[in-house]
Amino acid sequence: MKLELFINFDGNCREAVAFYAKVFRSEVQNLMTYEQAPPDPNCPTLEADRDRVMYAGIPFGGMTLMFMDMPSDHTLTVGDNITPTISTDDRDEVTRLFNELKEGGEVYMELQQSFFSEWYGFVRDKFGVYWQILHYAAQ
Secondary structure (H helix, E strand, C coil), X not given: CCCCEEEEECCCHHXXXXXXXXXXXXXXXXXXXXXXXXXXXXXXXXXXXXXXXEEEEEEECCEEEEEEECCCCCCCCCCCCCCCEEEEXXXXXXXXXXXXXXXXXXXXXXXXXECCEEEEEEEECCCCCEEEEEECCCC
16 A cells, blocks of 8 residues: 655646755756646647646655646635645654655644653744644654
């Protein structure tokens, strides 16, 4: 079984994908714009959307984070549609991820011990996406 998350943006997907590829030490795969997609007569591409990202993926931790810009005629509420949660048994990696994700963003809970995690933090990054980062001690 594999978990994959899709995160939507409003025209700044390229910047977001580059940021996340750096944070997760991965590479952007299969980036495609709306203009590069096969034509669909039932859903023509608006001129304003030709350079927007229709799809990009970043492999990370046995899953793929997927990204896209919403078409310009759709409404997007940034950050409200998904809250990715990352857990690892490497406390140093939790700290690194948290510190990089908080750059330009807002911390809702600093890294700390909680009843459900040895080391936990909750942050909204500079793109408005909320992240929960957890450390589970090896049992």
